[in-house]
Amino acid sequence: MAGKTLYDKLWDEHVVRQEEDGTALIYIDRHLLHEVTSPQAFEGLRLAGRKPWRVDANLATPDHNVPTTELKGGPETIEDPISRIQVLTLDKNAREFGILEFPMGDLRQGIVHVVGPEEGATLPGMTVVCGDSHTSTHGALGCLAHGIGTSEVEHVLATQCLIQKKMKNMLIKVDGQLQPGVGPKDVILYIIREIGTAGGTGYAIEFGGQVFRDMSIEGRMTVCNMAIEAGARAGMVAVDEKTIEYVKGRPFAPTGELWDRAVEHWKTLHSDPDAEFDVVIEFDGAQIKPQVSWGTSPEMVIDIDGTVPNPDYESDPVKANGMRRALEYMGLEAGMKATDIPVDYVFIGSCTNSRIEDLRAAAEVVKGHKVSDRVEQALVVPGSGLVKKQAEEEGLDVIFKEAGFEWRNPGCSMCLAMNADRLPPKKHCASTSNRNFEGRQGAGGRTHLVSPQMAAAAAIAGHFVDVREFL
């Protein structure tokens, strides 16, 4: 019998009940909540007279609607009345149902996918869900983690389980060594560009190979975060010494004898050498260059020394149509050099790239430079209060501010513009976020997905530029 993949192991450990048709009831160890996708779920519980099955499995924090500018008071002082209602509703629901929340003003508040691992609320081997597609982030710790809809949020609250069918196994193996200036974000953008936004649909993706073994845990989070942009609900990386080192000493991590027992188990959380994957895709890490998205789908990505593609050379008419629409929306011409694309806004943040290593990488490029006069606004939005504090202790805030960046409070911010941080129509934004969909960062806004280093370099140059020239 063939060995098991990491996904097989995680799945098997969490089956509560298996039906004959392949449907299974899967136990959920950790449920993370934020203010946008939870109110209707709590309302559903209330209407049905149900209570959370296991209150202690839940952790809540507001992030999507939170203002990133200094507020005089708490959430009741949020200017936008609808944002205010959502944040206050989360506070109220957490209180009513007894769920632990890091509310606005708490140093531990932040983007839910930054907060979970940072607090040790996400532990290796857990099943982790949240009403947010970027829950795949937590797979970086060897978890089975994926996004769910609001009905499923209610289902998890009420039963601590989900009704699921097992996905297929995909291994994406990237060996070799990355070039200097090329980071985790470039790796995942490159993968999505190669396999497409539906390439991973129906699969749980395990990221394996030298590149991911060499990568830090935060880097792995960036990669797993965007597994959903390749169509896969869940992405994951095997547990190794780095994972265990990362978890050690975090507030919700086990201690003492329990820690030793946990570590012993966590060390088994990797695919067996003889495990069989349904699909294996291999890339050479050394070939990956800094990436930049040109269009309105995360697969519309080119090398920084490349040119915007021409739809006339695309044989699939549906694809060619999509490319033409994207060119028009983005205000770009086919054949244009990536380095000729102007930059009006810069956003460094989001659940993809707002951790301390991301800020350090960007600050290293920014240090001693000024943001170009062409750039109308350059934002740095740390992923949590603790990331912000750490960055300030390292003096990163000073580097950013001296260069002309705005140093903000934690939240999702301009990744999806549910708070006041919005990209105006027709403006080009170098963004470290995860989605370049039409209107994502603000109606009519033009998003270009890049790594933190590339966003920093673009801010200084006023157009996209090969960050390798800055190093």
Add this chain to the structure above:
Amino acid sequence: MEKFGRLTAIVAPLDRANVDTDAIIPKQFLKSIRRTGFGPNLFDEWRYLDVGEPGQDCSNRPLNPDFVLNQPRYQGAKILLARENFGCGSSREHAPWALKDYGFDVIIAPSFAEIFFNNCFKNGILPIVLPEETVDQLFREVEAQEGYMLTVDLEAQTITKPDGEVIHFEVDPFRRHCLLEGLDDIGLTLQHADEIRAYEERRKQEAPWLFLHLREIAEKYNQI
């Protein structure tokens, strides 16, 4: 949830691949804390010429005449014909809520993004996957013939065309059962409450670190 019956309705063709949930319902409308009322803002950025704000009366907004749902021949459509990877992106259930609120009960496409696909069933929408050639053919027929209608029979798993041709489709038996009966998943799962408890007891022995008390730890941590 309402039971899903047999349906004969006008088909609206949305000829774009990778339609994402940000396009289905732009983020400014996610701020509602209710499940209803999203229909007027379905495809807001494509449907209207101005920028929509939540809480706005949409009846006087300038419509984009080129957008398919604004064409008179597709008014009253309950079946949406779409292209590959429909519903990709954010997990927002507001997307199926908006489609349902607008009036769509069925979406036909060559492929769907998974979270969206799941969310449809939870809200009484039937997403049907058909081969690409079949979808291509349907696009041609819908565009050629005004008032084109399809009959969708979930019980029989068939789609009947105006010329009488019958297309069979696959659907997960459990999901089909839930849609046909209008069943609430939570109620079904709670029938297995004893099994969930037994699983928890076993796991507390095997992996006790998964059952730490967050609130207690957080309170202790605060005092340090």
